[in-house]
Amino acid sequence: FIDPTTPYASSWMPIASGRFTIDPYVFVVMGTHLVYSVLVYFAASREWFPLDRLATWTVCADVVLGGAIALMTEGATSPFSAFFAFAVVVSGFRSGLRQAMLVTAASVSVYLGMILISAPGRMNIYIMRPAYLAIVGYLVGYLGQHRIELQQALQSLEAAQQRHRIARDLHDGFAQALAGINLRIEGCRRLLRRNDAAVALTELTDLQTS
Numbered sequence: 562f563i564d565p566t567t568p569y570a571s572s573w574m575p576i577a578s579g580r581f582t583i584d585p586y587v588f589v590v591m592g593t594h595l596v597y598s599v600l601v602y603f604a605a606s607r608e609w610f611p612l613d614r615l616a617t618w619t620v621c622a623d624v625v626l627g628g629a630i631a632l633m634t635e636g637a638t639s640p641f642s643a644f645f646a647f648a649v650v651v652s653g654f655r656s657g658l659r660q661a662m663l664v665t666a667a668s669v670s671v672y673l674g675m676i677l678i679s680a681p682g683r684m685n686i687y688i689m690r691p692a693y694l695a696i697v698g699y700l701v702g703y704l705g706q707h708r709i710e711l712q713q714a715l716q717s718l719e720a721a722q723q724r725h726r727i728a729r730d731l732h733d734g735f736a737q738a739l740a741g742i743n744l745r746i747e748g749c750r751r752l753l754r755r756n757d758a759a760v761a762l763t764e765l766t767d768l769q770t771s
Contacts (some may be wrong), residue, residue, distance in 0.1 A: 569747035590741045594626050616655060620664055628671040636679025637672075637687040645672060645694055653701035657709045665698025742768065 563699035603620055604610055610618075627644030634641055645668040653661030672691040680687055745768050 578626070590626070590629050590633045594630060597622060597626065620648055620652050620660075624664065624667050624671060627668070628675060630676050631672075632679065637676045637683075637690070638680075641673070642690065646697055649694065649698040650701050653698065653705035654708065655705070658702035658706035661698055661702025661705060665695055665702070668698070669695050742771075 564582065601615070604615055605612065609615075622694060624642065627648060630641045630644060649665050649668055652664040669691045672694060676684060676687045676691070684766035745764060749761045749764050749768075752758075752764065
């Protein structure tokens with residue numbers, strides 16, 4: 562039991578129990594979220610699904626379950642409205658600006674619908690909450706996109722550094738070895754021109770061994 566105030570959903574099927582009144586469906590939604598969280602943990606740790614696909618599914622489920630929990634507790638004033646911000650932050654830092662704006666639009670739409678359902682006559686009071694969520698979504702998406710671009714630039718620099726190191730190793734090691742082999746082969750050609758086949762054969766044997 563989180564908050565002693567009467568949740569909005571208790572008007573559908575109230576159950577009086579001692580000091581407080583709470584709807585049993587609140588516990589059903591909370592239990593569903595707990596089971597969902599455990600399943601996502603095992604699916605990610607044991608790689609039951611590709612991580613990109615799992616990330617898409619979890620973002621959608623986070624928005625839906627966040628709206629359900631907020632509606633079943635106190636509606637527009639629920640403390641669980643932070644679940645919307647969680648989905649926005651995760652999608653922004655994981656996938657960048659576009660994904661963050663899509664999740665933000667979905668979250669703001671769900672939040673506005675929840676305000677219309679739970680507080681239809683007080684839209685002017687609660688309208689700033691989805692507005693704040695939209696601002697947070699844009700800022701997080703911008704920062705996430707900037708982080709992704711910096712990470713890509715860093716990977717490009719690392720790849721260029723790796724290519725430069727390989728080129729330097731080839732020049733310092735293999736290129737010199739090939740030059741030495743070339744000089745020894747030229748020496749064998751000169752020995753063969755002088756009909757000194759025995760010395761040339763010995764030189765070629767040493768060259769093949771090296």
